[in-house]
Amino acid sequence: xxxxFPALLLVFLMIFSTVALFPGCAAPVxxxxxxxxxxxxxxxxxxxxxxxTPAAAPTPEGLSGEITFAFWDANQQDxxxxxxDAFTAKNPGVKISLSVTPWNQYWQVLGAAxxxxxxxxxxxxxxxxxxxxxxxxxxxxxGLYDKSMFPEGISQVFQWEGKQLGVPKDFDTIALVYxxxxxxxxxxxxxxxxxxxxxxxxxxxxxxxxxxxGFGANAGEDQSGYLLPIYxxxxxxxxxxxxxSGYTDPKSIEGMQFWVxxxxxxxxxxxxxxxxxxxxxxxxxxxxxxxxxxxxxEIKGYIDAMKTLGQRFDVAVMPMGPTGIRATIYNGLTYAGxxxxxxxxxxxSFLTFLGTKEAAEIMGKSGAAIxxxxxxxxxxxxxxxEVNVKVYADMISYGVQYPFSKTKAEWGTEEKSMVAExxxxxxxxxxxxxxxxxxxxxxxxxxx
Amino acid sequence: xxxxxxxxxxxxxxNWAWALLFVAPxxxxxxxxxxxxxxxxxxxxxxxxxxxxxxxxNYVRLFTSDKYFWQSNVNTFLFTxxxxxxxxxxxxxxxxxxxxxxxxxSIYRAIFFLPLVCAPSAIAMVWRxxxxxxxxxxxxxxxxLVGIQGPAWISDPHVIMFTIAIVAVWASVGxxxxxxxxxxxxxxxxxxxxxxxxxxxxxxxFRYITVPxxxxxxxxxxxxxxxxxxxxxxxxxxxxxxxxxxxxxxQTLLYQFYRETxxxxxxxxxxxxxxxxxxxxxxxxxxxxLLEKKWVHYDQ
Numbered sequence: 001x002x003x004x005f006p007a008l009l010l011v012f013l014m015i016f017s018t019v020a021l022f023p024g025c026a027a028p029v030x031x032x033x034x035x036x037x038x039x040x041x042x043x044x045x046x047x048x049x050x051x052x053t054p055a056a057a058p059t060p061e062g063l064s065g066e067i068t069f070a071f072w073d074a075n076q077q078d079x080x081x082x083x084x085d086a087f088t089a090k091n092p093g094v095k096i097s098l099s100v101t102p103w104n105q106y107w108q109v110l111g112a113a114x115x116x117x118x119x120x121x122x123x124x125x126x127x128x129x130x131x132x133x134x135x136x137x138x139x140x141x142x143g144l145y146d147k148s149m150f151p152e153g154i155s156q157v158f159q160w161e162g163k164q165l166g167v168p169k170d171f172d173t174i175a176l177v178y179x180x181x182x183x184x185x186x187x188x189x190x191x192x193x194x195x196x197x198x199x200x201x202x203x204x205x206x207x208x209x210x211x212x213x214g215f216g217a218n219a220g221e222d223q224s225g226y227l228l229p230i231y232x233x234x235x236x237x238x239x240x241x242x243x244x245s246g247y248t249d250p251k252s253i254e255g256m257q258f259w260v261x262x263x264x265x266x267x268x269x270x271x272x273x274x275x276x277x278x279x280x281x282x283x284x285x286x287x288x289x290x291x292x293x294x295x296x297x298e299i300k301g302y303i304d305a306m307k308t309l310g311q312r313f314d315v316a317v318m319p320m321g322p323t324g325i326r327a328t329i330y331n332g333l334t335y336a337g338x339x340x341x342x343x344x345x346x347x348x349s350f351l352t353f354l355g356t357k358e359a360a361e362i363m364g365k366s367g368a369a370i371x372x373x374x375x376x377x378x379x380x381x382x383x384x385x386e387v388n389v390k391v392y393a394d395m396i397s398y399g400v401q402y403p404f405s406k407t408k409a410e411w412g413t414e415e416k417s418m419v420a421e422x423x424x425x426x427x428x429x430x431x432x433x434x435x436x437x438x439x440x441x442x443x444x445x446x447x448x
Numbered sequence: 449x450x451x452x453x454x455x456x457x458x459x460x461x462x463n464w465a466w467a468l469l470f471v472a473p474x475x476x477x478x479x480x481x482x483x484x485x486x487x488x489x490x491x492x493x494x495x496x497x498x499x500x501x502x503x504x505x506n507y508v509r510l511f512t513s514d515k516y517f518w519q520s521n522v523n524t525f526l527f528t529x530x531x532x533x534x535x536x537x538x539x540x541x542x543x544x545x546x547x548x549x550x551x552x553x554s555i556y557r558a559i560f561f562l563p564l565v566c567a568p569s570a571i572a573m574v575w576r577x578x579x580x581x582x583x584x585x586x587x588x589x590x591x592x593l594v595g596i597q598g599p600a601w602i603s604d605p606h607v608i609m610f611t612i613a614i615v616a617v618w619a620s621v622g623x624x625x626x627x628x629x630x631x632x633x634x635x636x637x638x639x640x641x642x643x644x645x646x647x648x649x650x651x652x653x654f655r656y657i658t659v660p661x662x663x664x665x666x667x668x669x670x671x672x673x674x675x676x677x678x679x680x681x682x683x684x685x686x687x688x689x690x691x692x693x694x695x696x697x698x699q700t701l702l703y704q705f706y707r708e709t710x711x712x713x714x715x716x717x718x719x720x721x722x723x724x725x726x727x728x729x730x731x732x733x734x735x736x737x738l739l740e741k742k743w744v745h746y747d748q
Contacts, residue, residue, distance in 0.1 A: 010479070010483060013479060013483055013484065013487065014483055014484075014486065014487035014490075015487065016487070017483075017484045017485075017487030017488050017491065105710075107710070107713065108710040111710075111713065111715075128713070131713060218691075219691060220689065220691025220692070272692070272693050273600060273603035273604070273693055274603065275692075276602055276603040276688070276689070276692035276693065276694060277576075277581055277582060277600075277602055277603055409711065409712050409713040410712040410713065410714060413690065413707065413711045413712045414712070416690065416691050417690045417691060417695065419691075420690075420691040420692070420693065420695070421693075421696070423693060424605075424693055447498045
């Protein structure tokens with residue numbers, strides 16, 4: 001009896017905790033879904049989890065208390081610190097601690113924190129917005145910022161049931177970067193706004209010699225990769241709110257075929273096997289790649305790397321598609337507030353500050369990212385006089401929002417893997433593979 | 449202590465009280481951090497993410513329509529077969545060699561143990577860039593000196609599991625050596641002396657004395673190694689991303705769990721994979737325990 005009792009107790013506990021998760025967990029806020037790491041799994045490297053906020057009562061005049069501010073890009077830490085310093089200068093009673101978690105772990109940590117230990121203010125990305133909005137984790141920010149001062153498209157992305165669930169932070173677009181020294185050595189004219197796909201391939205062919213490649217077309221890149229030619233051909237992948245996808249549209253197939261051809265047919269790009277050893281960024285930064293598509297958030301890193309390398313590079317607008325269509329992918333991040341924060345007054349006040357012109361210029365000046373607030377983009381450009389970064393903002397008029405939906409995390413991951421898998425064949429049947437992708441993605445869209 | 453004055457029943461109760469008190473931190477930790485979360489995982493796996501309905505939908509999807517699942521099982525099995533026999537045998541041989549009175553023996557032991565105190569991501573970076581890179585890595589450069597063109601260790605899907613297995617064995621052999629050494633030290637020298645008098649050669653001594661007498665430790669090492677092999681994640685994660693061509697061949701069961709839970713954000717489905725992994729581990733361990741009686745000798 002003495003031995004069976006503890007054993008029974010353990011079994012009971014296990015059954016109890018199993019059952020505790022049933023229908024009751026359909027409730028919106030109480031969903032512990034993404035949180036528990038199962039006993040048998042080894043932990044993937046966890047970096048700093050956001051700290052618990054101590055419950056300090058906010059005083060009526062003069063805010064005081066502590067909040068945490070979480071984000072994923074260490075390159076932007078200085079910028080975020082500058083924002084925090086500016087805010088705490090006006091509100092000396094407030095302390096804001098920063099928490100940086102690399103992109104690869106950010107969403108896990110945030111998802112696990114949803115059970116407890118959620119940061120008060122944090123960056124939100126369109127990929128995961130709908131998920132967080134549906135779980136009712138985001139604070140209503142309607143009215144905290146002046147909508148007319150920001151591009152319309154960005155406010156739309158973070159709208160949910162008529163409410164703005166975030167304050168716009170920045171926008172990013174994708175442009176063409178090229179190594180000037182390699183172009184000079186090959187005697188090729190720099191890219192300009194007359195370029196289309198043919199010009200790109202011609203130049204890339206002339207630039208590919210020895211161990212140098214003309215253009216980096218990594219199958220593993222969507223936002224800075226295959227999505228660009230798809231939209232430049234006039235196709236599309238997923239439109240928000242639609243259950244049918246655009247992968248099987250002949251124009252989408254044409255776009256994807258172009259991306260594949262850069263590796264397989266024109267042979268101006270490192271192969272997918274080579275990319276598993278060195279990414280296109282590594283190739284470019286070691287002077288072995290003449291061109292690639294690059295998101296604006298990478299510019300700072302590239303400038304530093306190319307300076308160290310001692311070679312010049314510049315940015316140009318996207319080439320036109322075969323029918324003259326111009327397209328780039330844009331996306332914008334927001335600052336989000338945790339709905340269940342213990343310091344709602346401080347969070348609201350901080351978020352309001354973050355939506356002002358002053359905050360936008362502080363962030364732009366730090367070189368962190370392109371502020372979304374109207375007419376503040378110069379603060380970002382001025383950081384990089386050597387490179388024509390204005391191009392990034394110039395393209396926004398023909399930018400397409402980086403596709404997203406509630407189940408983006410699932411179909412976005414599958415889309416990328418399935419595209420990469422195509423490259424196993426010497427001559428992939430792009431139409432057939434895109435049909436497979438459509439089937440998988442629409443399976444997820446149907447569940448929404 | 450007044451134990452002598454207490455009647456027997458109260459002494460037993462008071463002993464139990466102390467015992468429970470000391471064990472309580474571990475037990476509480478075990479329950480809160482392992483038992484309860486595992487129970488919750490089972491519950492999660494039986495809940496559909498979209499509809500909240502309770503049922504086996506995740507398992508049905510896993511076994512019938514998941515295009516990666518069977519390959520993950522095969523990859524995990526392959527990895528286990530590659531690392532466990534080789535790793536344990538290597539550890540045993542090295543432990544036997546290190547058991548003699550060598551000069552600098554402690555240094556050798558420290559060197560073998562060193563990988564265990566290195567972070568897996570650091571290990572992966574050094575092996576990926578410094579050793580296995582097909583052009584600039586040390587291994588292929590060494591091979592080319594002998595005129596052999598080394599394979600693409602990291603980018604060839606046929607080779608990737610071997611690459612990961614090599615690193616895995618390197619990383620874990622130190623731990624097994626330490627355990628086996630402890631076991632070897634417990635073997636009384638008199639056995640060897642008697643064997644020498646009888647004229648037994650080194651292989652015979654190894655086979656008839658060392659192996660039987662170290663079999664309890666060996667058994668433990670085999671079980672631990674098998675369990676760890678089935679749970680392999682960090683090395684395959686570091687050596688292959690889901691957009692590499694090697695991914696299909698490198699994805700293990702727990703890598704698939706990671707991808708489903710933390711990249712695709714579907715913890716319910718991921719939990720089903722974990723529960724399956726636990727079942728596999730249980731089966732392997734049960735088989736090993738069944739075979740225990742056949743070959744493990746416990747010294748009386």
